[in-house]
Amino acid sequence: MNKYSRILEAVRETNPLVHQITNYVTVNDCANMTICFGAAPVMSHAVQDVCDLDAVASALVLNIGTLDENQIEGMLCAGKTAAKRGIPIILDPVGAGATPYRTQTAERLIDELPITVVKGNAGEIGVLAGVAAEVRGVDSAGIAGDAKEAARSLAREAGVTVVMSGAEDIITDGVRTLGVGNGVSLMGSISGTGCMANPCVAAACCVAETVDACAAAMAALGIAGEKAAAVSSGPGSFKPAFFDAVYNLTIEEFEASAKITEY
């Protein structure tokens, strides 16, 4: 096994508990993907509940896809407990740049919590990096200049690892930069592919160094997407096939197919 496949194996062996405060659009897919990846999901948003959960969880995912004030309160409580315990916190700033509320909340969470990973599309990462970028609804509508440089810049300024999803996923902590070339366009034709990656990234961060962990998770999902697309006839049949492919992905397949580049 190489260092990336060992990460997948370690997740499956340790079954990390991933607490997720996430949007109600793709939450079921996130729960199922967490299981398929070898981890255990628990969803909860209420301040009365989240601190006790994060006192035992292995990682925390914050996804602002359908944000409201109660959820922000829950995210801050959960994040503070997670911070005390030093567990990985993954932030998906869904729609940052589309509305001030989303942008400001993403910035606030980055300011107030020791976020480990910020994972978004090029538009979202660009907006948070302070470069010219555009987000339409929850989709990237472009970023000016060098996207890789924007990711590095956000990583350095915010002290996080950035995962910028795209045709090639870019992963950087501001020093090391990896590219992951796996994936397939059909993954963009279902809602929530990005959301589903969050708990997988979170689980991987429980068992390995962050940049490597993110690359392993993104490559595994990309390979599974490629396998699923090969047996699908559209987004509807792709989704169950995608879950199956993640669940059934072997270490051998992963090692034979992962396209991880060190820049």
Add this chain to the structure above:
Amino acid sequence: MNKYSRILEAVRETNPLVHQITNYVTVNDCANMTICFGAAPVMSHAVQDVCDLDAVASALVLNIGTLDENQIEGMLCAGKTAAKRGIPIILDPVGAGATPYRTQTAERLIDELPITVVKGNAGEIGVLAGVAAEVRGVDSAGIAGDAKEAARSLAREAGVTVVMSGAEDIITDGVRTLGVGNGVSLMGSISGTGCMANPCVAAACCVAETVDACAAAMAALGIAGEKAAAVSSGPGSFKPAFFDAVYNLTIEEFEASAKITEY
């Protein structure tokens, strides 16, 4: 291409952004169906977020399937922004007639907002039209008298286009009345077929006259349902097949199969 197939083509070409404030039961299916139909979904309900979204969205869907006070507040804010910009607003009065809260909220939204389309089952439309009708949970339990006439009456009184779903869907603005004869009973054996139609109707209304737009969207979904049912062995396998069929529906298939009657 005829005038209906041109509408489908135009949606696919322009990829309208459809903001949806909708129930948490079928929200994932709505997001995925929006994509399959060629449009782009964004879900959000918080007053802090919705006005900024509707400042750029192409259409707004209001679905009262799991209503609460926060959601009503969000619907009114979003609707007012949508009204200023003149974008189509689609209301699905889920369960109107089943409880006073749902009936009164549907009536309030129709009163306070320039709703473009009210889309419901015969029971819901009947209740809002003021005729004897019954709704059991979220299902129509019958309407007294001529359903078509009830739809026309609501259309005229409320100044909206009514889409009344059923074995034959009825679409009327009070002057013109169209019937759409496509569809299959298995569509009623999954939760959310009606909900999923809302963003499709909304997207179609962005590119064409409202009555024609509704007919094109409902016919496309009905045809896709027929195709999906032919390869399904129950509601479970029907759902992914339904998404695939909408995604893969060609203009030729649509024109060969659409059953749209002008009454």
Add this chain to the structure above:
Amino acid sequence: MNKYSRILEAVRETNPLVHQITNYVTVNDCANMTICFGAAPVMSHAVQDVCDLDAVASALVLNIGTLDENQIEGMLCAGKTAAKRGIPIILDPVGAGATPYRTQTAERLIDELPITVVKGNAGEIGVLAGVAAEVRGVDSAGIAGDAKEAARSLAREAGVTVVMSGAEDIITDGVRTLGVGNGVSLMGSISGTGCMANPCVAAACCVAETVDACAAAMAALGIAGEKAAAVSSGPGSFKPAFFDAVYNLTIEEFEASAKITEY
């Protein structure tokens, strides 16, 4: 037909309306499973809505999987209306034992409402029975001593029927105890199998004595799971196959495959 298969038949004939206040993770699967089982779902949580719904519903499901204060308020209102009408109330104490908020809310609902059935995993039931048990997130992490005895003890103390899901499901009202040996491990690899059972148990309780009803519903789902697993290649393909199998389950198949033991 035997007394268990008659229950399935009676549900399909009477199509009971099952009001569900449930978590947003698996709510769509619950709605679809309700339909596949032959009942009708309606989801709603707002105090303004729930009393009017429970004035007509045939059964009520309370599932605390993603709890907050609004939902508790809705559950108490709905439960009081359901109590007045004497309809079955099913409580799924998801994650009781994982956090004090969940444990205390489950206990409060049992105290304040005439719950008919408490359905949970061994950890949850153990915690509520006051024996040493552990819950990790939403999964059972073990129970000390005799699980069957813990179930009986909770049943007697709380005056409820307990359904304790597991490799063998245990159903007891404190006097009679049944075991259901149907099911397959893949059911534990998707999120929400337990949640989906709640509306089926609820619907069955509308048409028969409670212990028998719970056994019939759990056996039907277990058999459907076995059939679905036989044609699945992972959790993704299992889920649609599971819905199909419940929908298509015949009385003959049920009678040939049900493994119900009277202890």
